[in-house]
Amino acid sequence: MSQRPLGDMDPEAFRLEGHRIVDWLADYLAAPEPYPVLSRSKPGDLVRALPAAAPEDGEPFEAIFADFEQHVVPGLTHWNHPGFFAYFAISASGPGILAEMLSAGLNVQAMLWRTSPAATELEQVTLRWLAQLMELPSTFEGVIYDTASISTLHALAAARELVVPDVRARGMLARPDLPGVRVYCSEHTHSSIDKAVVLLGLGQQAIHRIPADHYHAMRADHLAEAIAADRRAGLRPLAVIASVGTTSSTAVDPVDAIADICEAEGVWLHVDAAYAGVMAMVPAWRDSFRGMERADSIVVNPHKWLFTPFDLSVLFCRRMDVLKQAFSLVAEYLRTTDPSAVTNLMDTGIQLGRRFRALKLWMVLRYFGAEGIRARLEAHVHLARTFASWIDDAPDWERLAPVPFSVVCFRHHPAGVEDEEMLERVNAAILERVNQSGEAFLSHTKLDGRYTLRLAIGNIKTEERHVRRAWELLSSAAKTA
């Protein structure tokens, strides 16, 4: 039985271990390259390495940390590694990590204004900064959630609130008064739309997928036709989701043309800019976002490409009143005597408890500054275009999509091989070999039925040498594939 007194870890022990962890992290951030990006763990490795039951007696922190290094670290895939090019590459930057340390120690919970006024107000200040940087009109209010899935869920819940009368009180069952509804998105829209539609009880059949053009962008003319046909069939349009930067190829839907249709039809327009939205900060890229300012809601994830540790997703909404109407609900034990003018964040969402997430975004925006952030984003786009030029210049390689931002879609395509199954096998083998190298980690998708490799740039430490190394690994894997 532990002889330690009750209460917390002794503060001096915390100080000692904290310094040790800061040193470990500083070393890790200085030189993450020795770690294989994609973990080489086999299924069950960690389960087998750890005891089947919790210890009865407390253990020294050193022993726990030793197990962390020996058993946990080898089972990590290193998202904070400059050779991470899979999915969307993300970053826990220095100022962001420091902010999370403070947030963890303070442990404030920002459900009500009074449960930490600064957490609520820093969220307001920081999101106003971000909205300005993205040139969004001041009619947008922002709120921080954990993930884009949750941001989008709230946007669609607000849209449902407008279209399904009394849904909050009466729900959708046993209501012969209600017609079916439709949610429109392109075939390249993120899977979180499906999950939100399922959760909200609309059913996946409510999703009307609009065909995309050759560059994987939604065809606005098809959208208009689809809405008209659905209306003729007695269905009610509930929302349109336009993406600026789709997940597979970062394609850009024609938001302005889609906004015209949504305005004419009176349909909620949600813009998924979870990954690429931050590029609206860069004047030369504003064109890609034209029409976004006319949306009803926009999701942008600082935890993706704004150097902010996971998780922090922002929903900007022009109809926050509708969102509150859908979710505000004050139990007696949460009632306060604070002025009614204060914002209580619990009113804007399904989650009652909220971490102090604004702190890290505030520290990141201040530490790098708007110019510093723009410079980093442009550098990433430049790296992607450099890689794309290598692909374009290589005889046995093929680019499969434009590069509007920092993701390149491509494949190995040896002359004369036209069998799609063989090309898939070859490229999957290349991907496997590169990922096993430990020096780079890429992922894949399918575009127009073609197996497609993706190189996504977004980690703040990625430099040209990392991209060049990935290209060497790909080229060399192709030779033996």
Added chain:
Amino acid sequence: MSQRPLGDMDPEAFRLEGHRIVDWLADYLAAPEPYPVLSRSKPGDLVRALPAAAPEDGEPFEAIFADFEQHVVPGLTHWNHPGFFAYFAISASGPGILAEMLSAGLNVQAMLWRTSPAATELEQVTLRWLAQLMELPSTFEGVIYDTASISTLHALAAARELVVPDVRARGMLARPDLPGVRVYCSEHTHSSIDKAVVLLGLGQQAIHRIPADHYHAMRADHLAEAIAADRRAGLRPLAVIASVGTTSSTAVDPVDAIADICEAEGVWLHVDAAYAGVMAMVPAWRDSFRGMERADSIVVNPHKWLFTPFDLSVLFCRRMDVLKQAFSLVAEYLRTTDPSAVTNLMDTGIQLGRRFRALKLWMVLRYFGAEGIRARLEAHVHLARTFASWIDDAPDWERLAPVPFSVVCFRHHPAGVEDEEMLERVNAAILERVNQSGEAFLSHTKLDGRYTLRLAIGNIKTEERHVRRAWELLSSAAKTA
């Protein structure tokens, strides 16, 4: 324009600032008492103190940290303070904070097994430990979400999956085949049930609130009658929510009797043990949880009373297959070649992205050990009972509920005053005065229409002297109220 190179903060600068923050946190943890528990901020204080726009150029971290100390800290309500007795008191313990530091720096995202095998497997190991400690049968699988609201939402989504045929594909609109449904809970059930029911499209009218007994526990006989009456009216029972430790008074619903009814009726039983569930680790308290092992799902929040920094909520579920049926959805860009036996956490929820939350729970369980945790929980219950005995012995004070765990419900009740409005005014004034002292922060609720003060013990640093001081403040406020 900043002269810094691109890339991240220099690792040596990170090291320096990290050490500074660890020292700041160690000092804060050693002596949080000087900080007023409830912030004295006025609405708008922080908004006015900060610039209206983000800086164009990056700023030194020292300047950002100075603003944090000067402007943010005074706007914090100190949840990690031993004088925090409001809502449910929570703790960021030393080992939990250290784990969060690592988690922030590594920034792994555990959506797929391969995106960090250790994050997925450590979640499995740690939740198996927790389930064993709570004596749950091995038929329960666990999954970590952010908050109890989200855990409960998933439980009810799974229940809906069973009761509403084809809901995933067809949704609930325009389906004359479907009857209305009902969700049963007591009048003391947490407001997250309402929000989940609204989100799922069932409508608040679907909530059938069952009356409670004199001790605020659900009347199982009334539940049986309500289900029978609803069935006669053509409605279909969807789920019953039983609470072990309600939010207002920590009342314990008769789970065993409720489980009998749910089994007989074939209805999903969800147990809300978000706060008190950890007490199932203590043998002497097992009786309060009898029947919980028969539930279909259970929510317990280590971020509440298990010394784990916010956020970390656990859903234990006996029907994880149903949950996956509701949510599993694999886009091509998330497809892997990993063995089909591995768990991909994205299949069990609405959120695709997941932080590495298991690390902190694992470090907390190991650092304190099962015995150390039980001892701390029992010490908290002992403190609550001590406070309750002071209330019981004081002539002008009245206890308003039993103390099954670590929350005491009470009020000042001067002899001869029976007017409820006056008692509310007096007690609200006492609460206001105590909270303004900065030494303690309590919250209130209503029980049977009576304005009720709550003293919630749960912070790991709370000792008898803090509880005694709260009692002195209350007594002295009562004299002048």
